[in-house]
Amino acid sequence: MARPDLNLLVTLDVLLEEGSVTRAGERLALSPSAMSRALARLRRATGDPLLVRAGRGLVPTPRAVELRERVRALVREAEEVLRPGEELDLASLERTFSLRSSDGFVERFGPALVAGIAQEAPGVRLRFLQKATRDTGPLRDGTVDLETGVVQEVLPPDVVSTPLFTDRFVGVVRDEHPLSSGAVTLAQYAASRHVHVSRRGLSEGLIDEALRPMGHQRQVVTVVDSFGAALVLARASDLVASVPERHSANLRQGMVSFELPFPAPEVTVSLMWHMRLETDPAHRWLRHRILDMARRI
Structure with a gap:
C-alpha cells in the first residue's frame, strides 16, 4: 500500500479555510x-x-x-514538531537528571553542584548513582544522563565525552603515622604497608607501575573497591592510602597528605553522555554547569 503524501494535509487545511482554489493557491x-x-x-x-x-x-x-478541525490540529502539531525548541526557562524547568560518578566525586563536587543548580533551576533534581563498572550501557539505554570517570578504552561512537580535569595521586596517612611528619623518601614509602584500591580486586595498579622502573615494590596488604574505604582504613591504622588528590579532598580532612616521592601518576577525569542528548537544551545547560564547577573547585 502506497504511503499517503502528507503534504496534502497542508493543502487541505488551506483549501478548507479559504473555500477557494484561487485564494488557496495564492497562499501556497x-x-x-x-x-x-x-x-x-x-x-x-x-x-x-x-x-x-x-x-x-x-x-x-x-x-x-x-x-476541518482534525486537519487543522494535525498541521499545527506538525509545525510545532518541526519548529526549533523554545528557549530554556530554568525557573520553570522540572526534570530529574541521573549522574553516575566515580568514587569521591559526590563528596568533592556534589555540594557546590547541588547549591548552584538549586539557585538557577529549583525544579531540577539530581540523582547521584555510584559507578560500579565502566559499562556504557546505562548511558545508551537512558538509565543514566551523565557519567564521570577515566576513559581507558575507545568509547562507542554514540557516546560523547569531554575532559573535566586532571587529577594526580597523593599519599595519605593518619595524623600519628610514622610518615606524617617530614619529607617521605622513596624507601620509606615502599617499605610501608599499603591499602590498594581496585574495583576488580587487583593487587596492583598505576602506583605500582610507576614504582617498578625505579626498582621498588610496595607492600599491599589490603585491597578495597573504593577510595573512601581506603581512607577509612588508613585513618584507623598504619596503612598508607594513595588516592587522587582532587577527588578525595573532602574525604581526607583531618588526615596528613604528602606528595609521592616519585613522579605521581595522573589521570584525566571525563564527563560522558549519549549523543541523543547532545542538543537537548536542559542537558546542555547541566553539562556546562558541571564543567564550570569542576574547573573552578
Missing part, C-alpha cells in the same frame, strides 16, 4: 492549475469531493466539515 504560491490538481488528488485520497460548486463559489461537503 501555487498556480490555479496546480491547486486544481492537488484538489483532485485529495478527492481521490479521501473518496469525497470535499469542495463542491455552489453558485459562484465552493462549499465544503459534510465530510470536509468533519475533517
Whole structure:
C-alpha cells in the first residue's frame, strides 16, 4: 500500500479555510492549475469531493466539515514538531537528571553542584548513582544522563565525552603515622604497608607501575573497591592510602597528605553522555554547569 503524501494535509487545511482554489493557491504560491490538481488528488485520497460548486463559489461537503478541525490540529502539531525548541526557562524547568560518578566525586563536587543548580533551576533534581563498572550501557539505554570517570578504552561512537580535569595521586596517612611528619623518601614509602584500591580486586595498579622502573615494590596488604574505604582504613591504622588528590579532598580532612616521592601518576577525569542528548537544551545547560564547577573547585 502506497504511503499517503502528507503534504496534502497542508493543502487541505488551506483549501478548507479559504473555500477557494484561487485564494488557496495564492497562499501556497501555487498556480490555479496546480491547486486544481492537488484538489483532485485529495478527492481521490479521501473518496469525497470535499469542495463542491455552489453558485459562484465552493462549499465544503459534510465530510470536509468533519475533517476541518482534525486537519487543522494535525498541521499545527506538525509545525510545532518541526519548529526549533523554545528557549530554556530554568525557573520553570522540572526534570530529574541521573549522574553516575566515580568514587569521591559526590563528596568533592556534589555540594557546590547541588547549591548552584538549586539557585538557577529549583525544579531540577539530581540523582547521584555510584559507578560500579565502566559499562556504557546505562548511558545508551537512558538509565543514566551523565557519567564521570577515566576513559581507558575507545568509547562507542554514540557516546560523547569531554575532559573535566586532571587529577594526580597523593599519599595519605593518619595524623600519628610514622610518615606524617617530614619529607617521605622513596624507601620509606615502599617499605610501608599499603591499602590498594581496585574495583576488580587487583593487587596492583598505576602506583605500582610507576614504582617498578625505579626498582621498588610496595607492600599491599589490603585491597578495597573504593577510595573512601581506603581512607577509612588508613585513618584507623598504619596503612598508607594513595588516592587522587582532587577527588578525595573532602574525604581526607583531618588526615596528613604528602606528595609521592616519585613522579605521581595522573589521570584525566571525563564527563560522558549519549549523543541523543547532545542538543537537548536542559542537558546542555547541566553539562556546562558541571564543567564550570569542576574547573573552578
